[in-house]
Amino acid sequence: MMKRNITYHISEERVDRACYIMQTIGIGEVIKEQRCVDDKGRASWQCLTNTGVILVLSEDKKICITLYIASQPKVSAMYQGKTPSWVINMVRKNRKYAEEQNKVRF
Numbered sequence: 001m002m003k004r005n006i007t008y009h010i011s012e013e014r015v016d017r018a019c020y021i022m023q024t025i026g027i028g029e030v031i032k033e034q035r036c037v038d039d040k041g042r043a044s045w046q047c048l049t050n051t052g053v054i055l056v057l058s059e060d061k062k063i064c065i066t067l068y069i070a071s072q073p074k075v076s077a078m079y080q081g082k083t084p085s086w087v088i089n090m091v092r093k094n095r096k097y098a099e100e101q102n103k104v105r106f
Contacts, residue, residue: 052094
């Protein structure tokens, strides 16, 4: 039996976004991780990749909950205001992809 390692949310509700990211930017390798707890007490990991994508993973990092193109405010928060210039440039470059992705949503 094959186990699914992505949520219904990403495979059905956000499949257009996931496909767009994979076809334009790519997923890349994780360069920064941040553990987060939501308002219901559920923990997850937000992982920034070297292509400027944020992967949201389950607490045990076995399931991808969602992914999206990183924004400047999100990256600045992850780096606590000490964001490397190459990361800032990557996020700026991806801004056009984020704007385009929002236009092609179904």
